[in-house]
Amino acid sequence: MSRTTVVVATRNRAGELDRTLHRLTTMDPKPPVIVLDNGSVDETARVAASYEGEGVRVIRSPRNHGAAARTQGVIAARTPYVAFSDDDSWWAADALPRAENLFDAHPGLALIAGRTLVGPDEREDPVTPALEHSPLGTPADAPGPLVLGFLACSAVVRRTAFLQAGGFSSMLHFGAEEQLLAYDLAAAGWQLCYVPDVVAHHHPSPSRPSASWRHRAEARNQLLIGWLRRPGAVCATQLRHFARSAGHEPSLLGALPTALLRLPRALARRRVLPDSVEQQARTLEG
Secondary structure: OOOEEEEEEEOOOHHHHHHHHHHHHOOOOOOOEEEEEEOOOOOHHHHHHOOHHHOEEEEEEOOOOOOHHHHHHHHHOOOOEEEEEEOOEEEOOOHHHHHHHHHHHOOOEEEEEEEEEEOOOOEEOOOHHHHHOOOOOOOOOOOOOEOOOOOHHHEEEEHHHHHHHOOOOOOOOOOOHHHHHHHHHHHOOOEEEEEEEEEEEEOOOOOOOOHHHHHHHHHHHHHHHHHHHOOHHHHHHHHHHHHHHHHHOHHHHHHHHHHHHHHHHHHHOOOOOOHHHHHHHHHHHO
């Protein structure tokens, strides 16, 4: 019996979700699956409901909660471990049992960043080499290199650690939301490790926001994450970097008003990282 629940947040991708749920519900052992429907207006809800007899639970929302919908799924889960899939990704057959064994053997481990294989030709995601060659090293009590970032579609978490850290922030919606969670898990004393034997498959949907939209969202959220967790000097450096980037890419300027609207909330929740985690962040940036 699987001790890992798979949480899938989705919106208006009925076809992709159907493929993902077929993959997940034919795994052995079959994991429980929780689908968070972020206010879809297509056939997504009907597709998800058609799998309810296969161990899939559907939680529908009238609006789009962004990445924070995944947190609702983790709260609803009843297993000690939770894996995330996007509606266009799924897990390799042996990935979840491998992750469960690693969590059992390493009680200080909060998150496994798996290896992401993209498309039918199974090329590595560009993020993979950075995780594999993390300069943070591999402690003797860790199953792989320490990391301070991950891809949500190839991450497995210890449920108690995830909830202790607060899950994915509703303030960020989408874009770089993994960064803030990684900081908060590390700040709470948990390990995050890259493990190449835990594999996820990602077949990116053609129905997705434009690259410029994603770039603006990530730029906005990097500013917010700085205001939430980084020292003042780092925030000032990020603003200068943002200004330089916007000089070359004027469309980025659209990120600044939306970041400023969220600034009061960010400052109210500001909690600067411990020195040890801040040093790790600077090592990765350097």
